[in-house]
Amino acid sequence: MDILFLLLPITLLFVLGIGVAFWWAIFAGQFDDTRDAATAILDDDDHAHPGPP
Amino acid sequence: MTDAMRRARRHMLARTGLAWLVMMQVMMLAFPGYLRDGARAPDAQASLEQAIVLMNWLSLILCVPLVLYCAWPVWHGVGRDVLRRRIGMDVPVALGILAAFLPSVVATWRGAGEVYFDSVSMFVAFLLTARFLETCARQAVSGQTHPAQDAGLLHAADRLAFRFVCLQILLAVGVGLYWWHIQPGHALAVTVALLVMSCPCALSMSVPAALAARHAARLRAGTHSAGEADALDAATRRIARQNLHGALVWHLLMAPLAAMGWVQPWVAAITMLLSSLAVAANAWRLTRLAAPGSHGRAAGAIDAVAG
Numbered sequence: 001m002d003i004l005f006l007l008l009p010i011t012l013l014f015v016l017g018i019g020v021a022f023w024w025a026i027f028a029g030q031f032d033d034t035r036d037a038a039t040a041i042l043d044d045d046d047h048a049h050p051g052p053p
Numbered sequence: 054m055t056d057a058m059r060r061a062r063r064h065m066l067a068r069t070g071l072a073w074l075v076m077m078q079v080m081m082l083a084f085p086g087y088l089r090d091g092a093r094a095p096d097a098q099a100s101l102e103q104a105i106v107l108m109n110w111l112s113l114i115l116c117v118p119l120v121l122y123c124a125w126p127v128w129h130g131v132g133r134d135v136l137r138r139r140i141g142m143d144v145p146v147a148l149g150i151l152a153a154f155l156p157s158v159v160a161t162w163r164g165a166g167e168v169y170f171d172s173v174s175m176f177v178a179f180l181l182t183a184r185f186l187e188t189c190a191r192q193a194v195s196g197q198t199h200p201a202q203d204a205g206l207l208h209a210a211d212r213l214a215f216r217f218v219c220l221q222i223l224l225a226v227g228v229g230l231y232w233w234h235i236q237p238g239h240a241l242a243v244t245v246a247l248l249v250m251s252c253p254c255a256l257s258m259s260v261p262a263a264l265a266a267r268h269a270a271r272l273r274a275g276t277h278s279a280g281e282a283d284a285l286d287a288a289t290r291r292i293a294r295q296n297l298h299g300a301l302v303w304h305l306l307m308a309p310l311a312a313m314g315w316v317q318p319w320v321a322a323i324t325m326l327l328s329s330l331a332v333a334a335n336a337w338r339l340t341r342l343a344a345p346g347s348h349g350r351a352a353g354a355i356d357a358v359a360g
Binding site: 001 | 059063066067070071074075078100103104107108111114115
């Protein structure tokens with residue numbers, strides 16, 4: 001029973017941390033376009049570039 | 054998509070996601086409360102009661118940001134309705150949230166009585182999910198010009214939702230008072246269930262979802278002949294009407310069950326989400342019909358739906 005006094009605040013901290021991380025991810029634009037990121041690699045320019053020697 | 058639309062969608066997504074996070078926590082914390090009436094030794098019962106009090110307090114702490122931040126669009130909508138002196142769909146939603154939340158706060162403070170934090174959080178999370186879908190659908194069709202038929206259909210759906218809200222609030226208050234006379238202990242749960250179900254989420258997203266699906270179908274199929282376009286329009290109107298009638302039938306079926314006290318508030322919240330998802334899924338069928346690669350078949354399928 002007493003362990004609840006420790007575990008419940010830890011739960012709250014975790015929820016808070018996840019909520020803040022989620023909030024940050026949304027407003028950093030990570031969920032704006034969930035489709036094109038997966039295909040972006042296929043649209044890459046495959047022509048050989050003259051690299052640095 | 055304009056910057057304002059993108060910002061609106063981000064805010065909506067943040068509110069919805071955080072509501073789901075809170076809902077999952079609160080459901081877990083509500084679980085000991087469900088076990089309260091089982092048979093067990095007196096000391097076990099005492100420690101269970103103690104744990105329930107603790108968990109109710111934690112649920113309360115989690116629900117305050119849910120009600121203030123996540124449900125902000127609801128309060129905003131109610132404020133707008135009050136200024137315009139009319140009843141919109143936010144009014145029953147706000148009543149439902151308050152009717153479940155405030156008695157739960159009092160019960161937590163006194164350390165005795167039923168709490169409905171699980172129902173509150175589920176209601177808000179599911180409501181926001183439906184609204185998020187509706188926002189996406191409305192944003193997708195906002196740039197288009199609507200022919201008169203579409204505008205008429207949109208208008209008809211909004212009017213129907215408005216009338217429904219008025220009826221459902223009266224029903225909830227009437228039935229709540231009736232239960233208050235017969236069995237005061239059940240009155241709150243029945244009223245909350247009815248108010249949760251009075252939310253016309255599925256009704257108000259039925260037509261925008263169909264129009265958005267047609268927009269997506271057109272983009273996918275590319276340019277097609279006038280005949281195909283007409284068939285798609287007919288299929289869209291048919292699906293919009295199906296959505297509208299389906300949502301209406303759901304309300305008519307569920308309301309009597311809730312009035313008789315057979316539907317718990319959280320069950321009402323789940324059925325509300327399911328009806329909204331069913332409307333979205335039904336609208337999504339349009340885009341599948343017009344998928345590229347099945348072009349010849351698609352036209353036939355659209356004709357079959359438009360029948």
